Amino acid sequence: MPPRIAVCVKQVPDPDAPASTFKVDESARRVITAPGIPPVVNGFDLHATEAALRIKDAHAGGVEITVLSVGPSFVMEVIKKPLSMGADNLILVEDAALADVDAHATVTVLAAALKKAGPFDLILCGRQASDWDNAYVPLGLAEVLGLPCVTLARKVDLLKESGKVRVERSLTDGYQVVESDSPAVITVSNELGEPRYPTLRGIMAATRKQPSRWKPADIGLNAAALAPLLSLERLFVPERQKEIELIRGEDDADAGRKLALRLREAKLI
Amino acid sequence: MPKVLIAGEVQDGKLAGVSGELVAAALKLTGNPRDVSIALACDDAAGSAENALACGVGSVYVIEHPALKGAGQGGFDAPVTAFVALLNAEKPDVFLMARTDFGYNVAPRVAFRLGVPVAQDCIDLAWDAASNAAVVTRPVYGGNAMAVYRFKEQRPQIVIVRPKTFEPAASNLSPVGEIKRFGVEIPDSHSRARLVESVKEQRAGVRLEEAQVVVAGGRGLGGPEPFKQLQDLASVLGGALGASRAACDAGWIDHSHQIGLTGKSIGPRVYITVGISGASQHMAGCSGAKTIVAINRDPDANIFKEARYGVVGDWQKILPAFIETVREIKRS
Incomplete structure (x- = not known):
């Protein structure tokens, strides 16, 4: 069977939107979606998609790439971007109950979805998401799935002979080369290089593809599994x-x- | 008052400066330094354990194991196993790590293994005696918003502190506490990810994170050449050269110069930016700068909302005159 790679992505508000459009509903403790500015796929998640596509290129196309995302509601032309870049499948776990979940709940949902859609040889994630900047979903996934985790990759190779994964990690004062058993969770950083632009052919192919759409109940989860561990007491825009x-x-x-x-x-x- | 355990970091055989910042953060939670302890998980704690004791804390836990070699750079299983064992044995109320390569990789895994929450990248923290829980503040949405979280009854309450947020506590006190060795079993087969090679990139001059003056350029510079001028300016001022992520991603300068949320956190006395718009992701890396000086063409650029001094105009004309005058000042 050809290697299978999962890429976890998140739909986030556009971080490049002007700061003046950023508003918070303090009583609901929520960010107000800026009108007229569409969301984007989290930047580092596109780097993760790019890393998966480079592995696919190195294996002469003999790799299957499945993109998974968890959220309250998706904008289809946005969340299909990894497909138009060249990924094969898209799985969306979509439910209004997923609107204000924390990283622990996101890990629970992603882990259940990965189990149902798997097995995978490699799980790639962006190093962190530009909304809450937690950077712990991938590390939590590795813990929950009992897999090794290698973070901050600037290069990822899936070795053909051994099936191991070789990662160059970008560190504050240099870099490391780490070899891990597969399956493993790898987080990808911007040092990997720019993600490719979708080609016209890719965009056409993505338009025809229909994502698999799951509800939390489809992967055995109820509301109790989604309750946040920390209480968010206040959310506000700081005064300058x-x-x-x-x-x-x-x-x-x-x-x-x-x-x-x-x-x-x-x-x- | 809570018992606080700090994950210390070892750098070149000494306790890293960031660990002193964590001691300061811990003292905000509990007034009594005897309630604070520092844990060192490494292959050789000689030297750093004495440094830790000189912070005036009640205990220093030394967890030495060959598998913890290089743990200072994180990313592996061994330090997670070591801290989980210590936390289960000592049961502190709060566990503090810094948002360094080490804390970034280790703290979330410790939290998930223990099934407790973790608050990432905190810039303020307090202990609420009424609810017997920590209350923390952290920037979210790249610094556009602040979130205040309250922990519940779980123990330990894991808080990751942003570096350069707290002034380091005194580190030359007469020891009052004691060094305690803590044994941990880490089987050979434990780590399925193995370090093949570790390359430390030595850069000449002042370390960006420790520099008192930082000069940085961004997208507005338009190419790699102007960074030579910025390097000259940094050298004249005895400072270090930085860049925004946009300039690094464009390939104009190496990523090791990147300042920002995903990059280095700096805390200089003076931070001079040229052609940097000041996106919140960048500002998250320089929130420790005392004075920001901005040169930018766009009067509406966000950097002018953060800067103390600014010039609106064309850096190609401003910078040479600025550098020349700085040289004259330095000569006189």
Whole structure:
């Protein structure tokens, strides 16, 4: 059987939307979806998709890539992006009850979905999601599924002879090469390089593909399994109190000179 | 008052500076340093254990095992197993780790193995005596919003603290506590992920995380060449060179210079940015900077909401005059 790779992705609000469009409903402790700005697939999850596609390329196409996502509701043309990049299947666990779940519940749901859709030789995830920035779903998945976990990959190879996975990890002060048994959970970072753009052919193929749509009950989960472990007491937009001193000059060069003199005066340089 | 256990980190045989920041965070939870302990999980704690004791804490737990070698960089099973065993034995109320390569990888796995929650990337924390639980604050949505979480009755309550948030506690105190050895079994077959190679990239000059002056460039620079000018400026000021993720992803400069939520956290006295718009993901990495100076063409750029001093204009004209004047100041 050809190797099977799962890629876990999340639909998130566009992190590049202007900060002025970011609003919070403090009483509901929720982020208000900015009107007119569509969500995106979390950036690092596209890096994970790219890592899976590079493995598929290295195996001359003989790899099956299944993308899984968990959420309250999906925008189809957004969540199909990994398919248009070249992934084979899409599984969506979609339910209104998944709106405010925490990372523990997300892990529970993803683990159950991976078990039902598996077995997989490799589970790839983005290093963290740009909404809550928790970075613990992949590590939790590894714990719950009893798998090794290698984080912050900038290169992932599935070795043909041994079936092991070889990962280059990007670290603060250098890098590591780690070899892991498969199956394993690997998290991918932006040091991997830019994810490919979907081709027109890819977009057409993705349009025709229909995702499998599951409810939590389809994978044996009830509401109790989704209750958050921490209580969110407050969610608010912090006030910016910095008062800026803008340095002006006769022209830009003069402003540059005056900036240096002002910093000197303030004993900063 | 809660009992707090800190996961210490060892760097070059010494207790890492970030562990002193965790001691400061722990002292916010409990006024009594005797209620604070530091655990060191590594292959050789000689030196670092004494450093830890000199933070004035009640106990230092030393967990030495060959399998914990290199654990400082995280990502493997052994430190998770070691901390879980210690937490089960000592039952602290709160377990603190830092959001470093180590804490980022280890703390969530400890939490999942124990079935308790973890609060990531916290910038403030307090102990609420009434509910006998920790209350923590953390930035979310790339810093656009703040979330306040309250723990419930679970123990331990695991909190991951953002580096450069707390001033390190004193680390030269007369020891009052004691060093306790804690044995842990880590079978050879334990780790199914093995380290093949570890490369530490040595960079000349000041470490970005420790620099008192940082000069950084972003997308607005338009290419790799201007970073030479920024490097010159950094050198004149005795500082380090940084960059936004956009500039790193574009290949203009190596990712080791990346400052941001996913990159290095800096805490300089002065942070000079050129052509950086100040997206919240970037600002999350420099929230420890005391004074931010911004040069940017766009008067509406977010960086001007965060900066203390700014110039709106063309960096190609501003920067040479700025650098020349800085040189003159330094010469005089």
